[in-house]
Amino acid sequence: MKKILFAFSSTAFFMIASIVTVKAQDSTMKAEVMPAAVQxxxxxxxxxxxxxxxxxxxxxxxxxxxxxxxxxxxxxxxxxxxxxxxxxxxxxxxxxxxxxxxxxxxxxxxxxxxxxxxxxxxxxxxxxxxxxxxxxxxxxxxxxxxxxxxxxxxxxxxxxxxxxxxxxxxxxxxxxxxxxxxxxxxxxxxxx
Missing domain, CATH: 2.30.180.10 (FAS1 domain)
Incomplete structure (x- = not known):
């Protein structure tokens, strides 16, 4: 049971970390691309x-x-x-x-x-x-x-x-x- 819980927790952690990374990259791209175009x-x-x-x-x-x-x-x-x-x-x-x-x-x-x-x-x-x-x-x-x-x-x-x-x-x-x-x-x- 502990192995299953650990595997589930690890998977959940990596999924959340991936989402946060993608969101951060997306925000960075918008910050870099949008102002240059709009300027x-x-x-x-x-x-x-x-x-x-x-x-x-x-x-x-x-x-x-x-x-x-x-x-x-x-x-x-x-x-x-x-x-x-x-x-x-x-x-x-x-x-x-x-x-x-x-x-x-x-x-x-x-x-x-x-x-x-x-x-x-x-x-x-x-x-x-x-x-x-x-x-x-x-x-x-x-x-x-x-x-x-x-x-x-x-x-x-x-x-x-x-x-x-x-x-x-x-x-x-x-x-x-x-x-x-x-x-x-x-x-x-x-x-x-």
């Missing part, structure tokens, strides 16, 4: 992504780096290089050269506040399937859910989908999108 702001994270070189260039060319480095919080719907390449080359070249339109287009991807996927989905549900998100460009993006994915619709009716959500930054959250949202073009009336 990076939106520009730092985008700058470290080979899929977002066009976005970073657009932010820089439009003189918006300081805006994206501010405290926030901001939610950025970050188009990939492939998303920018969907814009016809001649239109993309014009956009990149026109600093005012470029700034407006980039700001159209930024929403004030921390709209992580949980918050966004809850707002869509509360809005009976749709929520309008006011952007820094002064326009709105319409968010809905289609086939389980968050779909954003710009003022022109173009759709973009969130392909990767909840990349946390020190000043907000980033959601990767597969297209570039385009604000409505200002049309000036022709003089008669």
């Amino acid at each position: 990076q702001d939106i520009v730092d994270i985008a700058g470290g992504s080979p899929e977002h070189t066009m976005l970073v260039k657009a932010i820089t060319d439009a003189n918006l780096t300081k805006v994206f480095k501010m405290n926030g919080p901001y939610t950025v719907f970050a188009p990939t290089n492939a998303a920018f390449e969907k814009i016809p080359e001649s239109d993309r070249t014009k956009l990149m050269k026109n600093k005012g339109e470029l700034a407006k287009t980039i700001k159209y991807h930024v929403v004030g506040g921390n709209w992580n996927s949980t918050t966004l989905m809850a707002a869509i549900k509360q809005g009976n399937g749709v929520v309008e998100l006011p952007t820094l460009a002064g326009s709105k993006l319409k968010a809905t859910v289609e086939e389980g994915k968050v779909k954003l619709t710009d003022e022109n009716g173009n759709a973009l989908y969130v392909t990767n959500a909840d990349i946390m930054a020190s000043n907000g959250v980033i959601h990767i999108v597969d297209a570039v949202a385009m604000p409505m073009q200002q049309v000036t009336a022709a003089k008669k």
Whole structure:
């Protein structure tokens, strides 16, 4: 009986020691990994992504780096290089050269506040399937859910989908999108 009790006690001790060790390692990993990731702001994270070189260039060319480095919080719907390449080359070249339109287009991807996927989905549900998100460009993006994915619709009716959500930054959250949202073009009336 003493051998059984000793074997049981030893086993229990090693199980508890293993659990404590795993918990300590888990806590250590979180302490080491999480703060480093969260200390990076939106520009730092985008700058470290080979899929977002066009976005970073657009932010820089439009003189918006300081805006994206501010405290926030901001939610950025970050188009990939492939998303920018969907814009016809001649239109993309014009956009990149026109600093005012470029700034407006980039700001159209930024929403004030921390709209992580949980918050966004809850707002869509509360809005009976749709929520309008006011952007820094002064326009709105319409968010809905289609086939389980968050779909954003710009003022022109173009759709973009969130392909990767909840990349946390020190000043907000980033959601990767597969297209570039385009604000409505200002049309000036022709003089008669």
